[in-house]
Amino acid sequence: MPDIAFINGQFLPWHQATISIEDRGFQFGDGVYEVIRTYRGRPFEVDAHLNRLDRSARELSLAQPYARGQWTEWIQRGVCEAGYAEAKVYIQITRGVAPRDHAFPSNAAPTVVMTIRELAPFPIKTREAGVVAKTCEDLRWGRCDIKSVNLLANVLAREEAKRAGVFEAILVKDGLVTEGSVSNVMAVQAGTVVTAPEGPRILSGVTRTVVLDLARAAGIPVREEFISVESLYAADEVFLTGTTVEGLPVVQVDGRTIGAGHPGPVAKVLASRWATLTG
Ligand SMILES: Cc1ncc(COP(=O)(O)O)c(C=O)c1O
Structure with a gap:
């Protein structure tokens, strides 16, 4: 082929x-x-x-x-x-x-x-276990909402993650989580899905929109606001969204275990709704 x-x-x-x-x-x-x-x-x-x-x-x-x-x-x-x-x-x-x-x-x-x-299928075992991430300074320009081929800051962050042996670089600007180097980042706090708001600091992911809609349809509250790195560490769950990763649980960030250290219930509900939508 x-x-x-x-x-x-x-x-x-x-x-x-x-x-x-x-x-x-x-x-x-x-x-x-x-x-x-x-x-x-x-x-x-x-x-x-x-x-x-x-x-x-x-x-x-x-x-x-x-x-x-x-x-x-x-x-x-x-x-x-x-x-x-x-x-x-x-x-x-x-x-x-x-x-x-x-x-x-x-x-x-x-x-x-x-x-x-x-497109090689994402390894099911990795998805079931969840991935590890690290935070990196968000060095990008002021129009991250434009999907421009200028990806140098994303390239550097992704390389930093690779060298650290982790899956994704979670970008942090002024102490607040923006998104991943190739994904959007969502946290679950007391049952609510929280993710950075649309605007110049993030790329509004197509997967992000679909996942937020799936959450609302499942009766899971959604809040679009920036959270601090400390709040990310303390979240019950963290997951990434993106075209190739779909919804991907993160179980450790900067060496700190997220929640119980394995994919949580909200990620599982959303994964099952995602599978129904795309299957
Ligand atoms: C920086 C960044 N944020 C978010 C995403 C997720 O966007 P989408 O869900 O449209 O693939 C991507 C995907 O390439 C990305 O590069």
Whole structure:
């Protein structure tokens, strides 16, 4: 089964899919992206992802060259041609190719890239045991709500986690938990799911929205507010949400055991509702 590559409206053999050295995505990180996954061959929450792609592009005054219907058709075609049991669709739009100059070029057409690759299932044992995380300083810029390809601070945090032998870096700004390097972070305090509010300090995850809706539907109260690192340590449960991790319990942060040290009841209720939704 082939990995699929697509540039500017054309599906191409993988090795022919190349981008100019003058592309502003390469030169400046001047672009936005999305990651969509499939469940049994069907792209999940595709409209929510494409809405966020449109919003990210708009916030950077970047032209979104293709209509929604065109995108959904290409995504479906790519997923079908790849033929993987589960696939990961990556979409990137940059401000295009132009001689290097920081200000916007006057007449560059955006570069649009899509790849479709196999998504390995997340190891069930890891999910059942929960993962370990560490906190890291949140060094990112002031518009984390834009899903920009500028990911250097996330890259550094993720590397710090990897070197520490833990799964995720939980980012902390001014003593408050923002999100993970590749995920949103939720805590359970006395039965309420608490997570950082939407705004410039976090990426509003598509999974975050779905999980909060599932919680409300299950009668679990939800509060969107920042919590301190101490409150995170003291939470009854902590879990991460994201397209590839789905809902993933965290059982230890910075060497401190969270709750009873294994996935808690709220995470389990949400995991079972998630399985029903996506199964
Ligand atoms: C920084 C950050 N926060 C949150 C998320 C989760 O977003 P989503 O649920 O849309 O995958 C991601 C996913 O890539 C991320 O990179």
